[in-house]
Amino acid sequence: KNEVEQSPQNLTAQEGEFITINCSYSVGISALHWLQQHPGGGIVSLFMLSSGKKKHGRLIATINIQEKHSSLHITASHPRDSAVYICAVTYGNKLVFGAGTILRVKS
Amino acid sequence: EPEVTQTPSHQVTQMGQEVILRCVPISNHLYFYWYRQILGQKVEFLVSFYNNEISEKSEIFDDQFSVERPDGSNFTLKIRSTKLEDSAMYFCASSEGTTSYNEQFFGPGTRLTVL
Numbered sequence: 001k002n003e004v005e006q007s008p009q010n011l012t013a014q015e016g017e018f019i020t021i022n023c024s025y026s027v028g029i030s031a032l033h034w035l036q037q038h039p040g041g042g043i044v045s046l047f048m049l050s051s052g053k054k055k056h057g058r059l060i061a062t063i064n065i066q067e068k069h070s071s072l073h074i075t076a077s078h079p080r081d082s083a084v085y086i087c088a089v090t091y092g093n094k095l096v097f098g099a100g101t102i103l104r105v106k107s
Numbered sequence: 108e109p110e111v112t113q114t115p116s117h118q119v120t121q122m123g124q125e126v127i128l129r130c131v132p133i134s135n136h137l138y139f140y141w142y143r144q145i146l147g148q149k150v151e152f153l154v155s156f157y158n159n160e161i162s163e164k165s166e167i168f169d170d171q172f173s174v175e176r177p178d179g180s181n182f183t184l185k186i187r188s189t190k191l192e193d194s195a196m197y198f199c200a201s202s203e204g205t206t207s208y209n210e211q212f213f214g215p216g217t218r219l220t221v222l
Contacts, residue, residue: 030207041196043150043213086150090206093163094140094152 004098006087012104019074021101023087026068030090034061034072037084037100046072046085077105109133111214113199119220123188128217130182130199139182140200140211141174143167150198155206156182189221 003026013019023032034046047054047061049070054061058077063070074081082104088095112131120126132139141153154164156174173185182201186193196216202209 033210035213040215041144041218042215043198045210045212048210088150093138093155093157093206094165095142095150095206095211096152097150099149 004087004089004096006098006101008101009099010102010104012106013077015078015105015107017077017105019077019081019103019105021072021085021087021103023070023072023098024068025087025089025096027091028065028068032063032070033088033090033095034059034070035086035088037086039083043086074103079105079107081105111199111201111212113197113214113217115217116215117218117220119222120189122191122221126186126189126219128184128186128197128199128219130184130214131180132182132199132201133203133212134180136201136203136212138162138202138205138209139174139176140202140206141184142198142200142213143195144198144216145192145195153184153197186219189219191221194219194221 005024007022031050033048036044049063058075060073084100084102086100087098114129139156142150144150152165154168155162171187175183196218198216199214200211202211
């Protein structure tokens with residue numbers, strides 16, 4: 001069984017700050033996903049990665065397969081980045097989710 | 108941009124009643140999923156579906172649950188006799204290929220309230 005742990009659970013930042021959210025998992029996987037959940041509940045896929053690093057705008061995701069660890073970074077954070085960020089891993093033909101990190105960016 | 112749609116957005120039902128939650132996946136996608144999120148908890152996998160059959164299901168997905176792709180576009184989740192603990196947000200998702208190599212696209216969710 002794969003366990004997915006995220007840290008921190010809650011994060012409050014000032015606008016412009018650099019943010020890091022961490023994710024670790026317990027068994028080997030084929031891919032890791034970072035998702036964003038808005039207050040209304042909708043889930044949006046941000047990244048899917050199996051190695052290295054991906055960048056999209058101000059978001060950067062990295063993964064270290066050997067250490068079973070991934071990070072999501074947000075550069076120059078903005079209040080509109082406030083959301084729940086969820087790490088999920090591919091395990092079999094399903095996603096196993098972390099509990100999410102609640103991010104609040106204050107202006 | 109193509110998207111996954113779900114109906115209804117909110118369903119209120121009495122305990123013991125049957126509910127059907129509907130999803131329209133992205134049209135060229137072949138893999139379909141249902142997940143649920145109880146308020147304040149993490150998202151949990153229910154079932155995956157490919158080639159008109161269940162490919163994987165969780166312990167939650169017991170005999171009270173069933174899925175169907177009745178007409179080539181809709182993908183439904185039926186709960187035969189709802190319980191209070193079935194109250195949750197239910198998300199449908201679809202992907203072009205297996206989840207090992209393909210992003211999943213999520214619908215907006217159906218909030219199910221069982222009274």
